[in-house]
Amino acid sequence: xxxxxxxxxxxxxxxxxxxxxxxxxxxxxxxxxxxxxxxxxxxxxxxxxxxxxxxxxxxxxxxxxxxxxxxxxxxxxxxxxxxxxxxxxxxxxxxxxxxxxxxxxxxxxxxxxxxxxxxxxxxxxxxxxxxxxxxxxxxxxxxxxxxxxxxxxxxxxxxxxxxxxxxxxxxxxxxxxxxxxxxxxxxxxxxxxxxxxxxxxxxxxxxxxxxxxxxxxxxxxxxxxxxxx
Numbered sequence: 645x646x647x648x649x650x651x652x653x654x655x656x657x658x659x660x661x662x663x664x665x666x667x668x669x670x671x672x673x674x675x676x677x678x679x680x681x682x683x684x685x686x687x688x689x690x691x692x693x694x695x696x697x698x699x700x701x702x703x704x705x706x707x708x709x710x711x712x713x714x715x716x717x718x719x720x721x722x723x724x725x726x727x728x729x730x731x732x733x734x735x736x737x738x739x740x741x742x743x744x745x746x747x748x749x750x751x752x753x754x755x756x757x758x759x760x761x762x763x764x765x766x767x768x769x770x771x772x773x774x775x776x777x778x779x780x781x782x783x784x785x786x787x788x789x790x791x792x793x794x795x796x797x798x799x800x801x802x803x804x805x806x807x808x809x810x811x812x813x814x815x816x817x818x819x820x821x822x823x824x825x826x827x828x829x830x831x832x833x834x835x836x837x838x839x840x841x842x843x844x845x846x847x848x849x850x851x852x853x854x855x856x857x858x859x860x861x862x863x864x865x866x867x868x869x870x871x872x873x
Contacts, residue, residue, distance in 0.1 A: 679708045682846050685731055685766055687745040703745055705766050707846060713765050720838050721813065722754070724845040725792050725853070726762025729807050732850045733796035737803045749782050749797040749864045753789030760785070763794070784867050797862055804859040811845060811853055 684706040707727050711719055734743045750769040752760040760783065764770050769782035789795065792809035817837050824831035845853060 677708070679706060682707050683731065685727075685734065686742060687734075687766075688742045690744065690746050702742070710762055710765055713761065719842055720758060721811070721841045721845055722758025722792070723762050724842045725809060725811060726759030727766070728845055728850070728853050729759065729794045729796075730763055730766040732854055732856060733794065733805055733807055735850075736805045736856055737796060737798045737801070744800065746782075747799050749795075749799065749867075751784050751786050751789060751795035751867060753786060753793040754791050759792055759794070767796075781868070786867070795859065795862065797859075797864060804862040806857045806859050807854040808857065809854055813841070817841065 684704050686702050686704045689701045689703055707719060707724070710723055710727065734748075737743065737748075745766075746768045748767040748769050750760075750763045750767060752763060754760055760771075764783060767782075771781075771783050771785070790808070792811065794807045795804065796807070797804040814837070817834065820830050820834040820837060824834045850856075
């Protein structure tokens with residue numbers, strides 16, 4: 645029982661942190677330093693319908709903001725892939741428009757992992773099983789989708805896209821990650837290679853990171869019935 649209470653408290657803390665950056669009109673701090681040049685993502689906050697563009701409250705999120713949120717600490721290739729997935733999916737779901745935060749259903753093929761953390765932080769979609777009061781139930785995990793793959797759906801316009809990752813982790817990186825558990829030198833090399841891969845994911849053309857496919861037969865209700873019992 646104590647463990648469950650602790651988990652819920654931690655979950656609520658993460659939720660609160662996720663919304664701190666998106667209260668009022670914010671600007672991401674990624675325009676300088678190590679993330680300079682990496683595009684940010686701007687979303688319209690809920691409750692702004694009917695207002696002019698200049699009157700709407702918005703939320704601007706950069707990759708650097710995820711360093712403060714991601715429980716694993718730092719930005720690795722997985723978080724970078726989740727960030728790009730949101731960036732690319734939102735552009736396809738709302739072409740020429742500012743996405744509404746909270747309008748998205750998200751299916752992640754990487755269960756409770758780095759990519760899902762990024763999607764949660766940016767869209768506000770959260771896992772609902774076992775903690776309905778803490779999470780909004782707009783995110784589910786489906787391993788059959790494949791690691792680092794996603795489905796994003798818009799509630800407001802009905803558009804749905806599937807993102808299939810084209811990114812392949814180099815064999816060297818996988819070997820260094822394994823050796824780094826006991827070898828400090830391998831650990832240092834792993835960190836350096838990780839930083840290089842993150843930069844590659846964040847700067848590569850969209851079509852080199854994900855294949856985007858429109859989905860016509862997606863049912864969020866079916867996913868909820870299957871995964872959120």
